[in-house]
Amino acid sequence: MKTPSHPVSRTTLLETLNGLLQPALFTDYGPNGLQVEGRQHIHKLVTGVTASRALIDAAIAEGADAILVHHGLFWRGQDGCVTGWMKQRLARLLAHDINLLAYHLPLDAHPIFGNNAQLALRLGVVAFDGPAGRFGAQSLGLMGRRKSASAAELAAHVAQSLGRAVTLVVEPDRPIERVALCTGGAQSYFEAAITAGADAFITGEISEPQAHYARECGVAYIACGHHASERYGVQAVGAHVAQALGLFHQFIDIDNPA
Incomplete structure (x- = not known):
């Protein structure tokens, strides 16, 4: 990975991911791309499989500016209420000004990094x-x-x-x-x-x-x-994007028996 010397804008990170994963080509079960807007400038990108509370807490502890996941927060069929687990996850992201980016089917399908x-x-x-x-x-x-x-x-x-x-x-x-x-x-x-x-x-x-x-x-x-x-695609995408943009990158694996 390149040695990070300056922050990357949220827009640059989003455009890079969209250019790589081409979400517009897929009919998906939820929104792909930026799901929660955080700070404008990004030094450290954390990747993980699912935007669980455990992953968010671990990313906060590691000083992440952005989190990239395969399974985001928002899915077709949800009632839209910000209560319970949804409130807890969103509260942490917003309180720490962390960007959440999620790509579902586009991340499955990429011919190299998927x-x-x-x-x-x-x-x-x-x-x-x-x-x-x-x-x-x-x-x-x-x-x-x-x-x-x-x-x-x-x-x-x-x-x-x-x-x-x-x-x-x-x-x-x-x-x-x-x-x-x-x-x-x-x-x-x-x-x-x-x-x-x-x-x-x-x-x-x-x-x-x-x-x-x-x-x-x-x-x-x-x-x-x-x-x-599904542990490997998001790691590969995160490493590739971090190398291209000069970001710190860390994959955090939250164990799941499913």
């Missing part, structure tokens, strides 16, 4: 070139190659890489080559992964129907945790 690309990098999944390397709604899912002797071997590799137990549904001895992945709560992408010819699908969560699809279609389903699968 959650899917970064998880694939850690798991050794090499994305196919062109359209063959994408699947699902808004082309969010990533499809690539990683040969494994069995689904059980792949599941063990994922568990070791992420440092947590995973859920595997399918015959454990099935050999694997074509791997589809989409981080977080992407259960609904499983059918598209099957249609795209995947031997295995890796995501964060599993719901009741996916176990049946896996057994009936013979495609391995590996659920490795929503939070665990």
